[in-house]
Amino acid sequence: MLFRMFFKEQLQRTPGRVLEFGCASGNNLMLFAAFGWDVTGIDVSSAAVADARHNLEGAANIIQCNLAEELPPLGERPYDVLLIPSVNYYLPRSAFTRLLVECRRLLKAGGLFYIRSRLPEDWRWGRGEPEGSGAFRLQCRETGEYGLLSVFYTADELWQLIVGHLGELRPVSVSGRASIIPRTGSWCTMPILSSGAGLLCEARSCEHGI
Ligand SMILES: C[S@@+](CC[C@H](N)C(=O)[O-])C[C@H]1O[C@@H](n2cnc3c(N)ncnc32)[C@H](O)[C@@H]1O
Numbered sequence: 264m265l266f267r268m269f270f271k272e273q274l275q276r277t278p279g280r281v282l283e284f285g286c287a288s289g290n291n292l293m294l295f296a297a298f299g300w301d302v303t304g305i306d307v308s309s310a311a312v313a314d315a316r317h318n319l320e321g322a323a324n325i326i327q328c329n330l331a332e333e334l335p336p337l338g339e340r341p342y343d344v345l346l347i348p349s350v351n352y353y354l355p356r357s358a359f360t361r362l363l364v365e366c367r368r369l370l371k372a373g374g375l376f377y378i379r380s381r382l383p384e385d386w387r388w389g390r391g392e393p394e395g396s397g398a399f400r401l402q403c404r405e406t407g408e409y410g411l412l413s414v415f416y417t418a419d420e421l422w423q424l425i426v427g428h429l430g431e432l433r434p435v436s437v438s439g440r441a442s443i444i445p446r447t448g449s450w451c452t453m454p455i456l457s458s459g460a461g462l463l464c465e466a467r468s469c470e471h472g473i
Pocket residue numbers: 284285286287288290291305306307308311328329330331332347348349350353354
């Protein structure tokens with residue numbers, strides 16, 4: 264639903280290339296595939312990868328990879344849309360940084376970058392053994408995440424990380440139940456949500472041409 268809201272206008276343009284990190288069963292990518300996009304998804308779970316391949320009827324490039332440990336080879340062709348929805352918090356900070364560096368390489372100028380992350384306001388904050396700055400090895404069972412790492416980023420921290428690694432970005436929309444907070448100069452503050460924050464940005468200066 265989130266993706267329908269964000270991308271329905273973009274999807275009506277010429278089909279492009281989309282890459283989703285943590286694609287699960289391909290639910291988000293199916294929308295792009297339905298509009299004829301070239302889709303690539305990455306996930307650590309073999310079950311999710313099998314489901315995604317099935318759901319996308321073999322028309323997608325679905326790669327099994329543990330992003331906490333490595334990045335798969337993704338070639339030189341840049342993408343029009345990069346998606347990082349609800350997966351970055353499972354990665355150690357260093358692995359998330361590596362992923363952002365790769366995003367800079369892979370995102371077309373004028374391409375779209377979407378991330379949904381977990382803020383310290385999330386109820387899972389502190390529900391486990393501390394494991395580095397703003398990170399916990401979760402010990403709550405409600406969501407099936409027992410034993411998983413959860414790294415929390417403040418909205419400002421996340422924004423600075425993204426801009427620091429991807430270069431100049433122009434927010435095109437901010438999701439959530441709170442209202443959009445206006446930009447101040449070249450900075451944008453994301454709304455603080457209890458369950459996370461989504462940020463959709465348009466890349467203005469990347470290494471690749473259209
Ligand atoms: C909360 S789901 C989000 C799924 C999808 N992106 C969405 O927005 O609906 C998180 C997904 O990230 C995957 N994931 C978790 N840790 C990962 C890792 N280290 N490397 C790759 N994928 C991972 C999980 O298997 C799961 O499919």
